[in-house]
Amino acid sequence: MIAAYPLQWPEGWPRTKSYLQKNGRFKHDGRWITVFAACDGVLVELDRLGIKRDDIVISTNLKTRLDGMPRSDQREPDDHGAAVYWETNKGVRRVMAIDRYETVADNIAAIAATLEAMRAIDRHGGAQILDRAFTGFSALPPPAAARHWREVIGVPSTVRDMPSVRIAFRRRAAEVHPDKGGTHEAMAELNVALAAAEKELNG
Incomplete structure (x- = not known):
């Protein structure tokens, strides 16, 4: 099972060096985006793709609320990465992960923006093309913890x-x-x- 905390970075995905990370400058209602607003954006985009809330995990190094979503009132962790895992109604497990920005909120917002862009494929190109576009985002099970x-x-x-x-x-x-x-x-x-x-x- 994928954990929301700590960050479960997908196996085989490259990481961004800290000196290459930058300010995402994502905004919501005229202000810099919060973790809450960024997570809401991800949930909205996946809902539009027909993904149920119970089939979504937003994994970061921020501790979670009772509903499993990252809490906003925390110090920015050393690792700002975010990974979103979900399962389609066909039982296919997907993942999207981003760590190019300097805050967890910006990286989650970037995932939401990417999902929105890919959803446009569904509108203009059809479900089959969207499925092909998502092929590279198939999620492998996380490696089992071998050591205590x-x-x-x-x-x-x-x-x-x-x-x-x-x-x-x-x-x-x-x-x-x-x-x-x-x-x-x-x-x-x-x-x-x-x-x-x-x-x-x-x-």
């Missing part, structure tokens, strides 16, 4: 408090972050491990 979170973060079983885990997490992140010579895959594994630690230790 303690092993990934580097904390012994005697550590049972989140402050100590977060200290170890930051230390490990300084080693595996792409900007420090690490890889996006290692950082993604570390983020998943932190989420697992929070779930286990905080209940």
Whole structure:
């Protein structure tokens, strides 16, 4: 199952180097777009494509609300990427992911804008052409987590408090972050491990 938090970047999709990311300048009602408005844009576009809300996951490094959508009232995470997973009424799983902008909100808004552009294909070219256009967005199942979170973060079983885990997490992140010579895959594994630690230790 795809998790809304932390970010589940689709396997095999290239990542944008942080120094190449830019300001998206997406606006909503005359203001810079919020995470809430950007997510709403994605839901609206997918609804117009016949995708039900329950078949959509917006995955980011922002913690989620009770409905599974990213919360707006949070500090911008180090990884601004966003991935949207959905399943068609034919059971085909799709994904679209963008990380070229400097905020999560802008990357989600960019996905909404891309969906809107592709929906125009449906209006002008028909469903068959739209299906072909979406072929490159087929979603593969995420790789199964092979290692326990303690092993990934580097904390012994005697550590049972989140402050100590977060200290170890930051230390490990300084080693595996792409900007420090690490890889996006290692950082993604570390983020998943932190989420697992929070779930286990905080209940």
